[in-house]
Amino acid sequence: xxxxxxxxxxxxxxxxxxxxxxxxxxxxxxxxxxxxxxxxxxxxxxxxxxxxxxxxxxxxxxxxxxxxxxxxxxxxxxxxxxxxxxxxxxxxxxxxxxxxxxxxxxxxxxxxxxxxxxxxxxxxxxxxxxxxxxxxxxxxxxxxxxxxxxxxxxxxxxxxxxxxxxxxxxxxxxxxxxxxxxxxxxxxxxxxxxxxxxxxxxxxxxxxxxxxxxxxxxxxxxxxxxxxxxxxxxxxxxxxxxxxxxxxxxxxxxxxxxxxxxxxxxxxxxxxxxxxxxxxxxxxxxxxxxxxxxxxxxxxxxxxxxxxxxxxxxxxxxxxxxxxxxxxxxxxxxxxxxxxxxxxxxxxxxxxxxxxxxxxxxxxxxxxxxxxxxxxxxxxxxxxxxxxxxxxxxxxxxxxxxxxxxxxxxxxxxxx
Numbered sequence: 237x238x239x240x241x242x243x244x245x246x247x248x249x250x251x252x253x254x255x256x257x258x259x260x261x262x263x264x265x266x267x268x269x270x271x272x273x274x275x276x277x278x279x280x281x282x283x284x285x286x287x288x289x290x291x292x293x294x295x296x297x298x299x300x301x302x303x304x305x306x307x308x309x310x311x312x313x314x315x316x317x318x319x320x321x322x323x324x325x326x327x328x329x330x331x332x333x334x335x336x337x338x339x340x341x342x343x344x345x346x347x348x349x350x351x352x353x354x355x356x357x358x359x360x361x362x363x364x365x366x367x368x369x370x371x372x373x374x375x376x377x378x379x380x381x382x383x384x385x386x387x388x389x390x391x392x393x394x395x396x397x398x399x400x401x402x403x404x405x406x407x408x409x410x411x412x413x414x415x416x417x418x419x420x421x422x423x424x425x426x427x428x429x430x431x432x433x434x435x436x437x438x439x440x441x442x443x444x445x446x447x448x449x450x451x452x453x454x455x456x457x458x459x460x461x462x463x464x465x466x467x468x469x470x471x472x473x474x475x476x477x478x479x480x481x482x483x484x485x486x487x488x489x490x491x492x493x494x495x496x497x498x499x500x501x502x503x504x505x506x507x508x509x510x511x512x513x514x515x516x517x518x519x520x521x522x523x524x525x526x527x528x529x530x531x532x533x534x535x536x537x538x539x540x541x542x543x544x545x546x547x548x549x550x551x552x553x554x555x556x557x558x559x560x561x562x563x564x565x566x567x568x569x570x571x572x573x574x575x576x577x578x579x580x581x582x583x584x585x586x587x588x589x590x591x592x593x594x595x596x597x598x599x600x601x602x603x604x605x606x607x608x609x610x611x612x613x614x615x616x617x618x619x620x621x622x623x624x625x626x627x628x629x630x631x632x633x634x635x636x637x638x639x640x641x642x643x644x645x646x647x648x649x650x651x652x
Contacts, residue, residue, distance in 0.1 A: 271569075277518070282580035288503060294432060301464070302489070304461055318332065331358035332355065333460055355446050381426075387441050525565065
């Protein structure tokens, strides 16, 4: 019977108008502080999730999550290997490729690049390259056409447009009566793509047809390897280990973590650090509850003494003040969650409105990955933040409530 009575008295103390307005003010500030901390934390985490999503989209739209090649960088039984890979339940699509370093020249302009020989119909199954085309179409890479698709920055550097011809020089050489001369071939630019990321795809990549790449690099019917897309890109490391056991010892299995793993780990570390730092805002607001409840306990010493003389146990007294502090934490958390969800879902149009009104640009595409402030609200972030705020609020009530439970009735009523 004591526990419902303790909850009732705790709620009654919360609703009662205190004689000391300063205590009420501190209690209100604690509630507002918790709410503001949660709003800021939800918004910041949502924005970081948005940046994370944009980076992932840009990387995995151009870079395959899994690559299978060999120690000799050439595969003869590519069709058998593709069939074997497609039997893996986690692999959704595969495509053969040939890659090599080249120099592209045009009217005195020279630029190094990585050229990928692909089959356009197969490539669209594992990447979003067809959707990245800003001029021309990927289907223009037909066998023996010697057409080439360039990244936008690479095309601008070479000062070429669709229809121009460029010279591709390979590291391989040919013997002639005049001596050793490098191999080169004229290609027609039939497309330009824009990856829109900060990983150098627009400057360092070019695409030609697979048959043209075989002739350019003198590979006959060989390919460099197989690109594969998988259901869950974060399962690529474990899938690589599994394939390494099933394929021949000469096979080399690479995944996206070999190239971009350190970057994504740095982003994850930044998100974790930001969460811990911003959680201190909520912790400071929660500790204000300690001051509030300590002053409430001092103000209610006579009430505590009377309850003790009526038979209230120390546990009941402690519950009363835990309930009173928890109410402040719960209300602050609810306000913060509602405000955080509202701000996080509208942060992009709000920032765009501010940019349009004051004619400023917070994010420039030439510096950052995007030219807008992305946001992605995730339920597990809201749940984690809410639980953390409630736990901090509850912990802040323990000492004042314990102090109240140790009040001696005789000492408290001596001067009453």
